Amino acid sequence: MSPVAVTVFVGTIVHSRSLTELEILSPGVLGVTAGGKVAFLESLSSDSDRDASTTKILQAHGSEKAHVRKLSPHTLLLPGLIDTHVHAPQYAFTGTGYTLPLLNWLEKYTFPQEKRFASTTHAETLYPKAVSRSLRCGTTTAAWYGTLHVPATKILAQTCARLGQRAFVGKVCMDRNGGDGYVEENAADSLQTTQEFLDSFEKIESDRVKPIITPRFAISCTPELLRGLGDMAEKNSLPIQTHCSENAAECAFVQELFPESKNYVDVYAQHNLLNPRTILAHCVHLSDAERKALRKSGAGVSHCPVSNFGLDSGACDVRALLDEQCKVGLGTDVAGGWSMSIVEAMRSAIIASRVVGFGKREVAKIQDGHTTAHKTLSLAEVFYLATLGGAELLNIQQSTGNFMRGKEFDALVVDLDASTIGQGGKEELGTRTVEVFDHDDAAAMLEKFVFVSDDRNIREVYVAGSKVI
């Protein structure tokens, strides 16, 4: 017998069971326990008496007293979205600076802005805005980068806890190549402040907000710092996040700095930073050997397509990563990416995958006169990357990522009816306004959600059963 539900949603419910299994229950019935977990998920036969069938399901689960929420026909109940790579301090300059490639962009925009977080007042002003926007976009779990500063990054963790977001929060580590004086004294100093940051989590009032070891990337860390962070992560069984193989100039510089490493991925492997708890952002320019090493290590990739377009970095071959059985999730990478929305990342992941395909077609034509098939990422696949794939990458798939019984209820109620947007209804329609017609079935509504919707369509957001939006 499943646990008793106190709230039951009846309507169109969509989630991924795996990369290849998108389940659409239209209609479905989902029960949530008083403790905020999924009690049961069942489908209703569409031609039966919906009320009578719902009552039978409630009886079977001992949940007759539950509050029943009937969702309207243009509403979807979806798992919460997971942003596996995002920079909170960069929220302030989102949407600017896309004329420069990565290393120049870091120097000109990023380091000066991140330096400002030496002020806790600045952190207290900005971080609630960044976390609220992320939740508003339906992100129920985020892997955040803070800055070099412990007090400000503690404020970021406290903000996630207060606003109810499930989060991993990292104090960024850099002991070389920081422009504008944005750099720590040395490896020992960076390791000591990281330990201080880890210790501060005893006071964080949420067991859903956790620390994550965060070397910025190989360029900004000496071998001593990388090794120290690898050992600290191992000793405390902590997750690790960093950047890898995003941009051609970056890759060349890494080769110069680490001549004894076989390749970029190997730099992290050699410093005890590559294991099943590692999240590497980008991985746009990996070789086959690097993809194999990644898979063997159990580390995974945060694919950030909007950022890869924004900073002109390239198009990541996610299909090759998936074929190699690497773990993959999606990231917004604000402010390399111009949007806090994982929905924007989903649609951009499809476009990036098509771009990869265009390139392969050209090569195939030149080589042998006919095209090589490239399997573009499907809608079902990007939906998985945005939800369960992200949970698997962050190793929290036992708690979240889909609506399997016993998981915490992290969910979005998405209303696709344009006429309910804004006070004035139809007059306020914009280019990103979804309209649903009577020929639209559940699959079409999901497609419209991914390609056309925006955060106005996300009406309710739940983390572990608590409404946070």
Ligand SMILES: O=c1[nH]c(=O)c2nc[nH]c2[nH]1
């Ligand atoms: O997109 C990125 N954003 C960053 O802040 C960063 N730092 C190193 N490499 C990076 N890439």
Ligand SMILES: [Zn+2]
């Ligand atoms: Zn990044």
